[in-house]
Amino acid sequence: MRSYNYEKERDSDIEFWLKIAEYYKKLNYKVYIIPDTDNINDESHRQKLSQFAFxxxxxxxxxxxxxxxxxxxxxxFPHSGTAAASQLNKNSASVTHLKTHDHMPNxxxxxxNDIGQTVGENYKFLCKNHKIYWNGDTNGIIEEANKIIGIKG
Structure with missing residues (x-):
């Protein structure tokens, strides 16, 4: 969960991630939350996600x-640096929710698009078990994750 004082637009939308976590909990998956290193005791995150282990x-x-x-x-993952530790690991699988913000240059x-990454497409260096999900809703990110996991939906 991203919770940082820099570029707040990139922080985790707790309601968004809560819907996803609850979906997988209902399917009997264990859901774990890794908090942001720079704000490890974020009370807002902990209260809203209290049913899950941190x-x-x-x-x-x-x-x-x-x-x-x-x-x-x-x-x-939200758009964060820690996603790379999974994205660059062929023994891992991930879906990263990347939201563009036209008022923020980077x-x-x-x-x-200027740096060669077409919005809406996966990063070229990712293997098949990693997905960048651009600007979408919870249903779309769940659909992408279910493809990776092998859940027919």
Whole structure:
């Protein structure tokens, strides 16, 4: 969960992620939350996601984080740097929700297109078990994750 004082637009939308977590909980998956290292005790996140276990150690120790990424059926990320630890790992699977913001130069559609990353397409370096989900809703991200996991829907 991203909770940071820089570029708040990139922070995790708790209601968005709560819907996804509850969906998988209903399917009897265990859902774990790795809090933002810079705001590990974010009370808002902890209150709204209190039904799920928080893995503080994984926020602080990179080897633990990577181990969890590899064990998980699928990892979900907001647009954050920690997503790369999963995205660059062929033993991991992930869906990253990337939201463009045209009022922020480094998050605008123009920026991504100018650097050679077409908005709406997966990063070229990702293997098949990783997906960038652009600007969508919870149903779409769940659909992408279910493809990775192998859930027919």
């Amino acid at each position: 893995l503080e150690e994984c926020a602080l120790i990179m080897n633990y984080r990577i181990a969890i990424y590899e064990i998980a059926k699928v990892n979900f 998050l605008s559609k123009k920026f991504f």
